[in-house]
Amino acid sequence: MIEKKAKIAIIGGGVAGSSAALYFGQLGLNVTLFEKDASLVSGPPWCHLHAGGNLYREISDAQCITLLKQSIDFLRFYPFVVDYRPTVIVLPTTDSSTPEALLPRLELLTYEYKAHIAKDPKNEVLGKPENYYQIYTKEDIKRLREKELPKTPKTSDEWMVPVAKNIDLDKVQFPLIMVQEYGLNLFRLAAGAEMTLESLASVTLHTNSIVYNVQQNVETEGWNISYVKDDESHTESFDYLINAAGFRTGKIDDLLGAPCKSMVEFKAAYVSHWDGCEGTQFPEVVFHGERGTPQGMGQFTPYPGGYFQLHGMTKNITLYEDGLVSNSLVSCQPRLGQDFLDKIEKSWTQEETEKRTKAAIEHLSQYMPAFNNATVGSKPLFGAQQIPGDDPTLRVAEVSFPRERYARCEIVKVSSVLDMIDAIAKQFVELAYLEDNIIGKREFTDTIHLDEPSLRKRAESVALKRDYPRALANRNISEKIL
Known part of the structure; x- marks a missing residue:
């Protein structure tokens, strides 16, 4: 029985944070996404699925099988x-x-x-x-x-x-x-994620916002998050914190005193x-x-x-x-x-x-x-x-939970993001934020329909604002391979 709509804070608007906000926002949770830059998904470069890990001979068959499954999920x-x-x-x-x-x-x-x-x-x-x-x-x-x-x-x-x-x-x-x-096209994902999140009433998107402190709220067992936006400082309370800060993830861990490697x-x-x-x-x-x-x-x-x-x-x-x-x-x-x-x-x-x-x-x-x-x-x-961890050849990782009501996103490849979301969703079920029949379900994503001309225009705008050619925001004419 879901008693209340949980307030979820997500720090970082890269692939992990944006995808989590989109997913849990679609499910009706009260999501606030904090991103320090002006637009989403501006992290390290990626350009393709890893549908089997064929680009990496050094990884195990088990990692390749996982990458195949994750790539199918990501493409869908x-x-x-x-x-x-x-x-x-x-x-x-x-x-x-x-x-x-x-x-x-x-x-x-x-x-x-x-x-x-x-x-x-x-x-x-x-x-x-x-x-x-x-x-x-x-x-x-x-x-x-x-x-x-x-x-x-x-x-x-x-x-x-x-x-x-x-x-x-x-x-x-x-x-x-x-x-x-x-x-995979980074600029189209940035544009599509922004357009979808902006349309969701359950999601608050704070771009150009820097989180500078996180403290546990003793009364609620949740988190008080302090951030700066438009040169003003704000503090809000949340039930759960998702750390999707990418290469700056350790800064949030330090604020929480979370164990790490x-x-x-x-x-x-x-x-x-x-x-x-x-x-x-x-x-x-x-x-x-x-x-x-x-x-x-x-x-x-x-x-x-x-x-x-x-x-x-x-x-x-x-x-x-x-x-x-x-x-x-x-x-x-x-x-x-x-x-x-x-x-x-x-x-x-x-x-x-x-x-x-x-x-x-x-x-x-x-x-x-x-x-x-x-x-x-x-x-x-x-x-x-x-x-x-300490293995630079690692290609499959999703998320860890070093503190109560705290998830640390650890995706190495973008295709891991759906497994990451499923693991967090299991925590949400245990906390009575979600019904237990939601794990692994994606059917609601079929309702996401982005107008192609608008998506293309937004993607090109993101590329140009970041000083890249507009062509990098587009994909080839072919839509299917026979």
């Missing part, structure tokens, strides 16, 4: 964020492994995907299970090189044509592997523009490699208009010296160096933007020589990421 929850294009996995000739070594895991994931569909046909969101992955021999790639570039690719072969025309056949191992690993890693992805291919739709292409070496993994993520987001897991591109730090004995908050904080809170220098973006272009053009004429497209996408 946020369909307006998805860019329906596949990902091509490539092993360079310099890599110590072989493409064949990836196949057992892909078979396992295909089996798991079929099982999810058997449980609920609506889980068929990654295409047909028999097309979850496909292999392309050298002969296949040579054949596709002779095809015309399709304007709106629909089949796997059509998506592979631009890769076939641009990849250096002598620098990569065969077969190449195409996986139904779709893209975590790391923070600074991350950056580089935006390039490839003249002459504005009308070509590429899949994402991932070149495997050993992290931290000159041949570290490279990621080539397409956007409309000839823009590409680039990662290079080398020390002069994406990985930074001293960019991974742990919490100390005296504070839960890992301390990044001032140069990283300056990037996050102020801006990048033009010199570093040019240097690292050009290094990323050079890294990818090892395998796609024509890409060498790409140029800097904008400042990098960047931010810092919280990693719970």
Whole structure:
């Protein structure tokens, strides 16, 4: 029996905080979301689902199976964020492994995907299970090189044509592997979350608001939260606190005296523009490699208009010296160096933007020589990421509960957010905030209908206000992969 409408405070409007506010606000709880920036979802860069963890050879099969399930949930929850294009996995000739070594895991994931569909046909969101992955021999790639570039690719072969025309056949191992690993658009999620939360009467959205103190309310067993907005200080009382402050999560832990063990890693992805291919739709292409070496993994993520987001897991591109730090004995908050904080809170220098973006272009053009004429497209996408525990390779984490009526969000990948919400919902059931039949249910999200022109306009506005090209707020024309 629900006796009263609980007041929920959420600190941090990134993917975790915004999703929790949207979910619990839809259920009618009284939710207040505090975000220090002017808009939502402005944290570290992300660009794709992890529908099986195929980008990470080093993680366990168990983590991959979890990522597959979470990706299906995320895609169903946020369909307006998805860019329906596949990902091509490539092993360079310099890599110590072989493409064949990836196949057992892909078979396992295909089996798991079929099982999810058997449980609920609506889980068929990654295409047909028999097309979850496909292999392309050298002969296949040579054949596709002779095809015309399709304007709106629909089949796997059509998506592979631009890769076939641009990849250096002598620098990569065969077969190449195409996986139904779709893209995600950060700016569309920011826009859609804002539009939805603004429409919910049960949600109060405080942007440009900084929480500076949290104290337990002895009478109610809840929390008193003090914050500054519009140069005025306010204090409000809440029944439950969700800490979704991202890489600043430790600051809230310190206020509460909560136990902790975590790391923070600074991350950056580089935006390039490839003249002459504005009308070509590429899949994402991932070149495997050993992290931290000159041949570290490279990621080539397409956007409309000839823009590409680039990662290079080398020390002069994406990985930074001293960019991974742990919490100390005296504070839960890992301390990044001032140069990283300056990037996050102020801006990048033009010199570093040019240097690292050009290094990323050079890294990818090892395998796609024509890409060498790409140029800097904008400042990098960047931010810092919280990693719970002490394992920097961890890819699956959701939430912990170190204090009564307190949840600490610990997602490492955006697709973990629904499992995080389910775990918090279980606490809400125990506290009689929600009925016990709500766990895992998402049906109400089918009622969220965003007007596409309005969503696109808002997403482009978010991108432009953050000094990024409006093209990064859009997705490819194709809506389905056959």
